[in-house]
Amino acid sequence: MDVRIMVAFFLLIYGGDVNRVKSLGRYITWNDFKLQQDKDHDYKKIAESSRNGDDANESRVIVVDQKGSGDSTTVQAAVDMVPFNNSIRVKIYILPAVYREKVLVPASKPYISFIGDPNHASETVISWNDKASDRYKDGSELGTYRTASVAVESDYFCASGITIEVLYFTRNTVVAVPGGYKMQAVALRIAGNKAVLYPVRILGTQDTLLDDTGSHYFYQCYIQGSGDFIFGNARSLYKECSLHSVADKYGAIAAHHRNSEEEDTGFSFVNCSVTGSGLAILLGRAWGNYSRAVYSYCAIDIIIDPSGWSDWNQPWRQR
Numbered sequence: 001m002d003v004r005i006m007v008a009f010f011l012l013i014y015g016g017d018v019n020r021v022k023s024l025g026r027y028i029t030w031n032d033f034k035l036q037q038d039k040d041h042d043y044k045k046i047a048e049s050s051r052n053g054d055d056a057n058e059s060r061v062i063v064v065d066q067k068g069s070g071d072s073t074t075v076q077a078a079v080d081m082v083p084f085n086n087s088i089r090v091k092i093y094i095l096p097a098v099y100r101e102k103v104l105v106p107a108s109k110p111y112i113s114f115i116g117d118p119n120h121a122s123e124t125v126i127s128w129n130d131k132a133s134d135r136y137k138d139g140s141e142l143g144t145y146r147t148a149s150v151a152v153e154s155d156y157f158c159a160s161g162i163t164i165e166v167l168y169f170t171r172n173t174v175v176a177v178p179g180g181y182k183m184q185a186v187a188l189r190i191a192g193n194k195a196v197l198y199p200v201r202i203l204g205t206q207d208t209l210l211d212d213t214g215s216h217y218f219y220q221c222y223i224q225g226s227g228d229f230i231f232g233n234a235r236s237l238y239k240e241c242s243l244h245s246v247a248d249k250y251g252a253i254a255a256h257h258r259n260s261e262e263e264d265t266g267f268s269f270v271n272c273s274v275t276g277s278g279l280a281i282l283l284g285r286a287w288g289n290y291s292r293a294v295y296s297y298c299a300i301d302i303i304i305d306p307s308g309w310s311d312w313n314q315p316w317r318q319r
């Protein structure tokens with residue numbers, strides 16, 4: 001591993017403010033992505049042993065099975081079972097199915113893992129279909145921020161082997177035409193500190209991944225979208241990810257939102273591939289006065305606009 005990447009990884013996982021959570025280790029380990037005894041995929045045994053066995057003090061497993069043989073039939077119900085101010089790793093084991101629901105992991109529930117099958121991430125899907133122009137019961141507009149199919153506000157979140165999507169294109173029921181008025185919709189909004197996703201598929205069109213605040217590590221993830229499809233003000237490392245454009249002609253990959261010189265946020269894409277459709281895709285658009293996005297060691301298809309970047313019609317952002 002490149003030393004610079006190791007340093008970046010170390011900063012992401014160990015750096016920053018650690019005061020919010022005091023109990024468990026202030027880091028994420030590879031074990032947090034795995035179930036201890038999943039050799040035979042006997043999930044009842046896994047859940048049982050997590051309650052009584054060697055790991056009982058370190059982690060707990062909650063099984064989500066849409067067919068009704070687990071601890072819950074929806075992902076949100078499993079999150080709801082996690083106690084407030086949770087202090088042990090809770091692995092929410094999600095059996096393959098399309099879960100049609102909107103999921104919120106609130107700030108009061110750290111140390112949650114969503115675990116599907118890392119070799120078949122496309123078979124465990126959390127899918128919803130809000131869009132920015134939808135209205136609340138009181139008539140007010142939802143707006144982009146609140147469209148997220150999955151929103152994570154807690155620290156030390158992990159996800160592995162799952163797909164998070166907005167419905168467009170990907171399933172039978174098409175709800176909206178991308179590019180239409182306020183049709184943008186977020187698949188995943190991630191705002192907790194210190195999250196690791198490996199491997200996870202994140203699918204949408206405009207505004208797919210709101211990488212909002214905190215330090216996040218996306219490793220071998222697949223992220224699909226058209227306009228500004230990775231946006232927000234997080235400090236994130238994307239390593240060996242596939243960034244896939246589904247734009248007709250114009251589009252943009254990253255829209256970073258750093259607004260002041262003092263902030264230490266930015267998107268770093270290392271050893272990623274950029275593929276897909278489009279004729280004039282931008283690597284990035286400067287959403288903030290101090291936006292930062294860096295591509296290094298990436299393999300980039302010939303879909304990028306020669307200008308590369310846009311200053312969002314604010315010339316001073318050229319700096």
Ligand SMILES: *[C@@H]1O[C@H](CO)[C@@H](O)[C@H](O)[C@H]1NC(C)=O
Nearest residue numbers: 051052053054055056057058
């Ligand atoms: C779990 O913690 C309890 C209380 O601290 C302790 O009595 C028990 O031995 C621990 N179990 C294991 C498997 O470490």
Ligand SMILES: *[C@@H]1O[C@H](CO)[C@@H](O)[C@H](O)[C@H]1NC(C)=O
Nearest residue numbers: 020022083084085086108109
């Ligand atoms: C969770 O922790 C916070 C901060 O320590 C505390 O104010 C709150 O009452 C706790 N909530 C519960 C349900 O224990």
Ligand SMILES: *[C@@H]1O[C@H](CO)[C@@H](O)[C@H](O)[C@H]1NC(C)=O
Nearest residue numbers: 001002005240270271272297
């Ligand atoms: C990029 O990833 C490939 C495949 O995992 C690996 O062989 C290669 O060493 C990586 N290159 C860099 C610069 O990290």
Ligand SMILES: *[C@@H]1O[C@H](CO)[C@@H](O)[C@H](O)[C@H]1NC(C)=O
Nearest residue numbers: 259260288289290314316317
């Ligand atoms: C961005 O820079 C412009 C020009 O200097 C300034 O007018 C504007 O207030 C800045 N925006 C923010 C959010 O600081």
